Structures are given as C-alpha cells and as structure tokens.
Amino acid sequence: MPDSLYERIGGADAVDAAVDLFYRKVLTDADVSHFFDTTDMDGQRAKQKSFLTMAFGGPHEYTGQDMRTAHAKLVEDGLNDSHFDKVAGHLQATLEELGVDAGAIGEVMAIAGSTRDDVLNR
Amino acid sequence: MAHIKFAARQHDLTPDETVLECLERAGHDIPFSCRTGVCLTCLMRVSTGTPPSPSQAGLRESQKEQGYFLPCVCHPSEDLELVSPSDAELYGRAIVSEVTHLNDSICRVRLRTATPLFYHAGQFINLRRDDGVVRSYSLASVPRLDDTLELHIKRLGGGKMSNWIYNDLAVGTAMDMQGPNGDCYYIGMEPARPLLLIGNGTGLAPLYGIARDALVDGHKGPMYLYHGSRTAKGLYYGDELTALAREHENFHYIPCLSGEEDDVRGALGAEQGRAEAVAMTAHSDLAGWGIYLCGYPPMVLTAKKLAFLAGAALHDILADPYEMQDLRRIPRE
Numbered sequence: 361m362p363d364s365l366y367e368r369i370g371g372a373d374a375v376d377a378a379v380d381l382f383y384r385k386v387l388t389d390a391d392v393s394h395f396f397d398t399t400d401m402d403g404q405r406a407k408q409k410s411f412l413t414m415a416f417g418g419p420h421e422y423t424g425q426d427m428r429t430a431h432a433k434l435v436e437d438g439l440n441d442s443h444f445d446k447v448a449g450h451l452q453a454t455l456e457e458l459g460v461d462a463g464a465i466g467e468v469m470a471i472a473g474s475t476r477d478d479v480l481n482r
Numbered sequence: 483m484a485h486i487k488f489a490a491r492q493h494d495l496t497p498d499e500t501v502l503e504c505l506e507r508a509g510h511d512i513p514f515s516c517r518t519g520v521c522l523t524c525l526m527r528v529s530t531g532t533p534p535s536p537s538q539a540g541l542r543e544s545q546k547e548q549g550y551f552l553p554c555v556c557h558p559s560e561d562l563e564l565v566s567p568s569d570a571e572l573y574g575r576a577i578v579s580e581v582t583h584l585n586d587s588i589c590r591v592r593l594r595t596a597t598p599l600f601y602h603a604g605q606f607i608n609l610r611r612d613d614g615v616v617r618s619y620s621l622a623s624v625p626r627l628d629d630t631l632e633l634h635i636k637r638l639g640g641g642k643m644s645n646w647i648y649n650d651l652a653v654g655t656a657m658d659m660q661g662p663n664g665d666c667y668y669i670g671m672e673p674a675r676p677l678l679l680i681g682n683g684t685g686l687a688p689l690y691g692i693a694r695d696a697l698v699d700g701h702k703g704p705m706y707l708y709h710g711s712r713t714a715k716g717l718y719y720g721d722e723l724t725a726l727a728r729e730h731e732n733f734h735y736i737p738c739l740s741g742e743e744d745d746v747r748g749a750l751g752a753e754q755g756r757a758e759a760v761a762m763t764a765h766s767d768l769a770g771w772g773i774y775l776c777g778y779p780p781m782v783l784t785a786k787k788l789a790f791l792a793g794a795a796l797h798d799i800l801a802d803p804y805e806m807q808d809l810r811r812i813p814r815e
Contacts, residue, residue, distance in 0.1 A: 380795055388791060398787050405796050 603691025607661030685777025710757025
C-alpha cells in the first residue's frame with residue numbers, strides 16, 4: 361500500500377521545516393502581510409502550522425465552518441481571490457525550496473485550493 | 483455557557499468574558515496586574531474542572547498539574563470551581579539590602595531572601611507592597627555570581643510602585659515576593675552560537691544578567707548587546723558593560739542613542755538610531771542565532787518581526803516586554 365501524502369512529504373518534520381519559510385514569505389509580501397497579525401507571532405505561527413499540517417494531508421480537526429469563522433473578519437477587511445492566490449503561491453514556492461517532488465506539491469496545492477470558498481466565505 | 487463557582491457563589495460567564503472579568507463583575511476583589519497572561523499576579527487554582535490550556539501557558543508543569551491557571555486569559559468551555567491560592571503558597575519575604583540611585587530616574591535595588599531562590603538571570607519576580615500593589619521586575623543578578631537579587635527600576639510619571647521605590651524604599655524593608663517567572667533566560671545547550679541581545683530602558687536589567695550568565699557558563703560564540711535610549715542618561719551601566727567587553731573578547735557592547743546631538747553621541751561612542759534598527763543593520767543574517775529582546779513592547783514586537791525575517795527561528799527569539807499598566811493612560815514625559 362502506498363504511503364500517504366503526509367508520510368511521503370516527511371510528516372511533522374516537514375511541517376516544522378516549512379512553517380518558518382512560509383510565514384517569512386507572507387510577512388515580506390506587502391500585498392498580504394497585513395492579514396497576518398504580528399502582535400502575536402507565536403500564535404500566528406501555530407495557526408500556520410496547523411494549516412500546513414492539513415494541507416500536507418496530515419491529522420487535523422479543521423472544518424469548513426472553522427475556516428469561515430477564522431477568516432470572516434479578514435474578508436470584511438478586503439480579503440479576496442488575489443490574496444488567496446498570492447498566499448497559495450508562497451506555499452508552492454516554500455515546497456519547491458524544500459525540494460518536495462512535483463507530484464506531492466500538486467496534491468498539497470489541491471488540498472489548499474479546496475479551502476478557497478470557505479476562506480473567502482462564499 | 484460555562485459557569486464558575488468561587489467563594490460559595492455561582493456565576494454565569496457571558497460570551498467573550500474572561501474568568502477575571504466575570505469575578506470582577508460579581509464584585510470579587512481579585513489581585514491583578516498585566517491582564518494579558520504574563521505577570522501571574524491573578525493566578526488561581528481549580529478545585530473542580532480543567533482550565534483551557536491557553537490559560538496555563540507559561541506556568542511550570544508542576545503548577546499545571548496542580549490546576550493553577552490565569553483567570554485574565556481564561557475562556558472556559560466547561561464549568562470550573564475555583565480557589566484563590568493562599569499567600570503562603572505564592573509569596574515569600576525578601577529584605578531590601580541596597581537601594582542605589584544610578585541617575586535621576588533609575589535605581590538599583592538588591593534583595594535578600596531567607597532561603598536561596600532558584601532562578602535564572604532574566605526571569606522576573608513580582609513584588610507586593612503592603613497595600614497590595616504588585617509589579618513585576620526582571621532579575622539582573624546571576625545565581626552563581628551574586629548573593630543578592632538585583633533589579634533595575636525606572637521611575638516614570640504615574641508609576642505607583644516605581645516612584646515609591648525610587649523615593650521612599652529604605653534598606654531593611656521587608657516585601658512580599660513571588661517568583662521566579664518567565665522563560666527569557668540563557669540556555670547553555672549551544673555554547674558556540676552567536677547571541678544578539680537588544681534592550682531599551684531598564685530592559686537592560688535582564689540582558690545584563692543573561693549576558694553574564696552566558697559568559698560565566700563559558701559561552702564561546704560572539705555576543706552582541708545593543709542598549710538603546712533616547713537620551714544619554716538612559717545609557718546607565720555603560721562602565722560595567724564596557725568592563726565586561728574588555729574582559730571577554732566575544733562580548734560586544736553597543737550603546738545606541740536615538741535622540742541626542744552628534745557631539746553628545748560622539749563623546750559616548752554611541753551609535754545613532756534605535757537599538758533594534760542599529761542591530762538589524764549590522765546583522766542581516768540571523769539564521770541559527772539566539773535572540774533576546776527586552777524593554778518597551780513596541781520595540782520588542784518590531785525587533786521580533788525583524789529578527790524573524792532576518793532568518794532567526796521563532797523559538798530562538800526570547801522576549802521580556804515590560805508591562806506598564808500605570809503608564810498606558812499617561813502621555814510620555
């Protein structure tokens with residue numbers, strides 16, 4: 361039986377390797393950085409970590425409703441498709457930088473993409 | 483909706499309300515200070531129920547197991563029955579052994595405890611005055627080097643405790659003391675890694691302790707301590723830090739002035755600008771570094787973000803921001 365996506369990608373170690381890279385990329389992107397609170401960076405990092413765990417096919421307890429609630433305020437503040445695409449782009453660049461193979465990157469991006477309507481509260 | 487029971491009365495929590503707010507609304511007089519889950523002044527214990535884990539962040543494992551939690555950041559999802567820890571559980575006595583005025587706003591206080599306190603330089607203690615006012619101060623002393631606890635206290639407009647300490651505190655006074663608390667201290671696991679220490683104001687106190695703790699522990703990596711102030715008089719302890727740099731070739735002291743004329747700055751050999759800006763310009767790649775940030779919260783937040791973006795891992799950035807509850811409503815002098 362083939363390993364799960366989460367196992368192929370490297371599990372919790374891969375999430376740890378990715379989270380700082382990913383968070384650094386979104387914080388340096390002036391178009392999206394204001395959506396990522398910097399008064400509580402540790403809390404913010406923890407949120408990125410659980411998001412990445414889910415996107416990597418790992419264990420998680422996210423529901424679509426959680427995604428909606430968590431982003432509702434940001435949508436009011438103008439969060440839209442272009443921001444979603446930019447953050448997704450940073451996720452893809454992070455995975456490429458870590459040398460994840462193209463097949464697995466495609467699977468991760470598909471999971472991340474599936475959250476679009478919930479994140480944007482549509 | 484969760485209920486809380488305290489002192490034989492039951493209270494309903496409104497949505498968004500913390501346990502501390504609920505108890506205050508019900509007329510209970512609960513001691514508090516920072517209201518942000520840092521200072522531990524409002525510490526309580528559950529006798530029934532499990533406090534949510536965010537309300538136990540920063541507590542020692544032994545305290546968590548005993549049900550201690552912080553009501554100021556507690557949003558319970560289940561019913562809780564609460565007790566106030568007795569004073570004897572939390573507070574010990576300390577005797578003031580020295581008060582030295584370092585300049586017209588900062589003084590050094592040394593304290594002796596009846597039994598030796600097990601602590602790390604850079605942690606903080608809470609001092610309680612007889613009228614119940616509690617404030618947190620960071621430890622500049624190092625257990626292996628100093629036989630008293632050393633605090634640096636800056637007197638600021640409106641500061642109830644700091645003005646009293648600066649003006650009236652006498653040697654021999656006994657005070658209630660709780661602690662040590664906090665996780666901003668030297669961990670000797672990687673003696674070769676470079677360390678960056680940035681502080682402003684009396685944020686120097688924990689950094690002075692952390693730096694000496696690292697040096698006496700045999701830290702081999704380079705250490706850079708940036709101390710920032712708007713005015714020249716705020717750069718206290720310059721002689722001590724210069725001497726430390728002379729004794730240890732891996733220790734570097736860089737005073738920074740953001741609000742003085744060139745001639746004043748030149749005479750002190752200080753850099754121009756805010757400590758965090760000067761430091762980040764000098765060290766653009768912080769991957770693998772240990773970072774310590776102590777002082778005014780806006781500086782600590784800015785420096786944390788800059789250090790992270792310069793490559794430091796978040797778990798390698800330790801911070802000890804002031805809490806300034808007396809000062810929030812008071813304009814800067």
